[in-house]
Amino acid sequence: MKSAIIVFPGSNCDGDCFHVLSEVLGQPAEYVFHKEKFSAGDFDLIVLPGGFSYGDYLRAGAIARFSPAMESVLKAAERGKLILGICNGFQILLEAGLLPGAMMKNRDLKFHCHDVYLKVGTADSPFTNLYLPGEVVKMPVAHGQGNYYADEDTIERLKSENRIAFYYSDEKGRVTEKANPNGSAANIAGILNEGRNVLGMMPHPERCAEEILGNADGKKLFKSILEYLEGRSKIGKIGRS
Amino acid sequence: MFKAKINVQFKEGVLDPQGAAIKGALNHLGFEAEDVRVGKMIEVKLKAASLEDARTKVRTMCEKLLANPVLEDYSFEVAEESL
Numbered sequence: 650m651k652s653a654i655i656v657f658p659g660s661n662c663d664g665d666c667f668h669v670l671s672e673v674l675g676q677p678a679e680y681v682f683h684k685e686k687f688s689a690g691d692f693d694l695i696v697l698p699g700g701f702s703y704g705d706y707l708r709a710g711a712i713a714r715f716s717p718a719m720e721s722v723l724k725a726a727e728r729g730k731l732i733l734g735i736c737n738g739f740q741i742l743l744e745a746g747l748l749p750g751a752m753m754k755n756r757d758l759k760f761h762c763h764d765v766y767l768k769v770g771t772a773d774s775p776f777t778n779l780y781l782p783g784e785v786v787k788m789p790v791a792h793g794q795g796n797y798y799a800d801e802d803t804i805e806r807l808k809s810e811n812r813i814a815f816y817y818s819d820e821k822g823r824v825t826e827k828a829n830p831n832g833s834a835a836n837i838a839g840i841l842n843e844g845r846n847v848l849g850m851m852p853h854p855e856r857c858a859e860e861i862l863g864n865a866d867g868k869k870l871f872k873s874i875l876e877y878l879e880g881r882s883k884i885g886k887i888g889r890s
Numbered sequence: 891m892f893k894a895k896i897n898v899q900f901k902e903g904v905l906d907p908q909g910a911a912i913k914g915a916l917n918h919l920g921f922e923a924e925d926v927r928v929g930k931m932i933e934v935k936l937k938a939a940s941l942e943d944a945r946t947k948v949r950t951m952c953e954k955l956l957a958n959p960v961l962e963d964y965s966f967e968v969a970e971e972s973l
Contacts, residue, residue: 707955707956708958711955711958712955715955743960744958749960750960751958751960751961753904753907753961754907754908755907756907757907758907758908758911796907798904798960798961799960800960832905832907
């Protein structure tokens with residue numbers, strides 16, 4: 650499992666992602682600068698890390714999506730390579746049209762930086778196969794624009810196609826208005842594309858992937874990817890990859 | 891040289907959290923605001939062969955980058971500027 654971590658001007662979770670992939674998982678990982686194009690065949694997983702690419706100017710992710718590296722990401726997604734966008738990475742995937750919908754400022758206009766509980770919406774993906782459907786996990790969020798918006802038809806489609814990977818929930822897995830930190834439609838914290846090879850999520854699994862940090866709930870996400878790529882996951886192979 | 895004034899606004903039906911906060915403040919000041927929507931005004935000076943060409947370019951800018959069609963509508967005015 651070889652990973653690329655795309656570094657945009659303003660990325661600030663690239664080091665954490667690199668650490669988890671290379672040290673915690675013990676897999677090769679490389680930084681790719683946003684000005685570089687790369688060959689999709691060189692990597693199994695491409696991570697768009699969190700941060701504030703281009704200072705969130707205009708809209709979060711709006712400028713980063715035109716980076717040369719993003720052209721390669723679009724091609725890699727088309728070929729079925731796994732793409733993981735975390736926080737700002739999720740915003741970039743939305744702006745690039747790899748995932749449906751858009752992000753707005755948090756409902757209360759505040760920057761939210763705290764742990765949240767998430768209910769796993771589907772274990773049927775390369776990213777979540779080690780979780781149980783309905784399992785409750787804890788991960789930190791850190792964002793000002795995580796208020797997911799999509800029209801009703803899109804939300805219904807995401808639900809019916811089992812593409813909502815994570816919902817904001819309470820500790821017991823109840824998906825309530827109170828457990829929704831930012832106003833996201835349907836409490837959506839993370840979604841998959843149609844081919845299930847692209848995941849965007851606002852919470853930060855890379856910040857909770859080691860026992861020493863007091864929370865290793867995010868490690869299962871990265872291990873799921875490894876299990877999947879090595880052909881050991883219960884979900885088999887998706888699409889064309 | 892042409893100058894475009896571009897207005898980007900949330901679509902009808904999209905809840906605007908900034909607008910809601912400002913409405914609250916206006917009402918606190920006694921203005922009885924019914925609805926407040928916050929948008930962006932972007933000014934672009936550009937070179938183009940004609941007014942029509944400038945309008946085409948500005949429309950493309952809006953569609954590619956300046957507005958997000960999921961959330962936002964745009965409108966613009968373009969005028970020729972004397973150097």
